[in-house]
Amino acid sequence: xxxxxxxxxxxxxxxxxxxxxxxxxxxxxxxxxxxxxxxxxxxxxxxxxxxxxxxxxxxxxxxxxxxxxxxxxxxxxxxxxxxxxxxxxxxxxxxxxxxxxxxxxxxxxxxxxxxxxxxxxxxxxxxxxxxxxxxxxxxxxxxxxxxxxxxxxxxxxxxxxxxxxxxxxxxxxxxxxxxxxxxxxxxxxxxxxxxxxxxxxxxxxxxxxxxxxxxxxxxxxxxxxxxxxxxxxxxxxxxxxxxxxxxxxxxxxxxxxxxxxxxxxxxxxxxxxxxxxxxxxxxxxxxxxxxxxxxxxxxxxxxxxxxxxxxxxxxxxxxxxxxxxxxxxxxxxxxxxxxxxxxxxxxxxxxxxxxxxxxxxxxxxxxxxxxxxxxxxxxxxxxxxxxxxxxxxxxxxxxxxxxxxxxxxxxxxxxxx
Numbered sequence: 269x270x271x272x273x274x275x276x277x278x279x280x281x282x283x284x285x286x287x288x289x290x291x292x293x294x295x296x297x298x299x300x301x302x303x304x305x306x307x308x309x310x311x312x313x314x315x316x317x318x319x320x321x322x323x324x325x326x327x328x329x330x331x332x333x334x335x336x337x338x339x340x341x342x343x344x345x346x347x348x349x350x351x352x353x354x355x356x357x358x359x360x361x362x363x364x365x366x367x368x369x370x371x372x373x374x375x376x377x378x379x380x381x382x383x384x385x386x387x388x389x390x391x392x393x394x395x396x397x398x399x400x401x402x403x404x405x406x407x408x409x410x411x412x413x414x415x416x417x418x419x420x421x422x423x424x425x426x427x428x429x430x431x432x433x434x435x436x437x438x439x440x441x442x443x444x445x446x447x448x449x450x451x452x453x454x455x456x457x458x459x460x461x462x463x464x465x466x467x468x469x470x471x472x473x474x475x476x477x478x479x480x481x482x483x484x485x486x487x488x489x490x491x492x493x494x495x496x497x498x499x500x501x502x503x504x505x506x507x508x509x510x511x512x513x514x515x516x517x518x519x520x521x522x523x524x525x526x527x528x529x530x531x532x533x534x535x536x537x538x539x540x541x542x543x544x545x546x547x548x549x550x551x552x553x554x555x556x557x558x559x560x561x562x563x564x565x566x567x568x569x570x571x572x573x574x575x576x577x578x579x580x581x582x583x584x585x586x587x588x589x590x591x592x593x594x595x596x597x598x599x600x601x602x603x604x605x606x607x608x609x610x611x612x613x614x615x616x617x618x619x620x621x622x623x624x625x626x627x628x629x630x631x632x633x634x635x636x637x638x639x640x641x642x643x644x645x646x647x648x649x650x651x652x653x654x655x656x657x658x659x660x661x662x663x664x665x666x667x668x669x670x671x672x673x674x675x676x677x678x679x680x681x682x683x684x685x
Contacts, residue, residue, distance in 0.1 A: 284350050423446055481493050
C-alpha cells in the first residue's frame with residue numbers, strides 16, 4: 269500500500285513575513301503586487317481571513333472590508349529560501365519529493381516503514397523539526413494517493429486537525445460526506461456545473477454513473493468519476509522526472525497590446541528553454557493558454573521538432589499565440605507548457621572537422637546560458653538587429669539575446685505530473 273504525505277504550511281508567505289518582522293504578528297496581513305491597476309490578494313494571514321478577506325479579492329475591496337489591513341509586496345527570495353530549508357528537512361524522511369509551489373510538497377514514503385516507522389510518526393516528526401528549526405507550523409495530510417492527501421488537509425482545516433489520516437481502502441468513504449470545497453484541483457467550470465445540478469457533496473458525484481458524467485462533461489467525466497471515488501494513480505515525481513514544464517504570468521493590467529505580450533511571451537519561452545537545457549531534455553509539443561479579462565480561456569498546442577533552443581521555442585510560441593489570441597478582448601494571464609519531454613540525444617563526432625566550423629545556434633545558445641548563469645538573467649539585452657547587409661549573424665541567431673523585460677506583476681511556476 270502506498271503512503272503519500274502532503275505538506276502544507278498554513279499561510280506560508282504571511283507567516284514568514286511575521287518571522288522576519290515580529291511587529292507584524294497577530295496583525296491582519298496580506299501579500300499583493302504593488303502599483304497594479306487591479307491588484308488582488310495573493311496570500312492572507314489567519315487574522316485577515318477572520319476579518320472576512322479571501323484570496324483573489326481586489327485590494328480596494330479588502331481595504332474597505334478591513335481598514336487595518338497591512339499590505340506587503342511579494343518577497344519571492346524569502347519564500348524560496350524558506351522552501352529550500354524546509355525541503356532539507358523533508359529529504360531526511362522521503363526518498364521522493366515533489367514540490368508544489370512555495371513550501372508545499374508531496375512525499376512518497378512507500379517502503380520506508382522499517383526506517384522511520386508508520387506515516388503518522390513521520391508526519392509528527394516533520395512537524396516537530398520544522399517548528400523547532402524553522403519556527404514554521406505545518407499541516408500534513410496522510411493517505412494512499414496525492415488526491416486524498418490534499419483533500420485530507422482541506423477537511424482538516426474544517427475540523428481543525430493538523431495531522432489528518434485516511435487509511436488505505438477508505439478513500440471513498442472519507443470523501444463521500446465531504447463538501448465540494450474539499451475536492452482539490454477541481455476545475456472551476458466543472459464546479460459551477462455541479463452547483464447547477466445542486467450537487468453539494470463528493471459522494472453525490474461518486475454515485476452518478478460514469479456514462480452519465482461523460483454525457484455532461486465529455487471525456488472529463490471519466491476522470492471526474494474516478495477522483496470522486498478517491499482513485500488517483502498519479503506517482504510522486506521529483507522535478508527532474510516531471511512530465512511537463514509550465515510557467516504562467518498574470519499581468520498587472522489587462523491588455524491586448526502585442527508590444528507588451530510578445531516580449532513577455534519571449535521571456536517566458538526563454539525560461540522554459542533554460543530549464544530544458546539544464547536537465548538535458550527536449551520537448552515535442554508547446555501549449556499556450558490565455559485567460560481573458562472576462563475569465564474565459566483559450567488553449568492551443570503546436571508541435572515542435574525536438575525544440576531546445578530559445579529561437580525554436582520562441583518561433584513555436586509565436587505560432588501558438590497567433591492561433592490562441594482570436595478575440596479583441598484584453599488578456600489577463602498567459603501560460604506556456606512544454607510536454608512530451610525526451611532526453612536530449614547528442615551524437616558525438618568521430619572525426620573532427622579539418623577547418624574551424626562556423627558559429628552555430630546551439631553554440632551561441634550555450635554561451636548565452638553561461639552568461640545568464642554567472643551574471644543573472646538580465647545581464648544581456650537585445651537591441652534592434654542590423655540591416656541585412658550589415659548583420660554579422662543570421663536573423664534567428666541575432667535575435668537569440670533576449671530583451672531586458674521588466675515584469676509588471678508576478679510570475680508563477682508550476683509543474684504538473
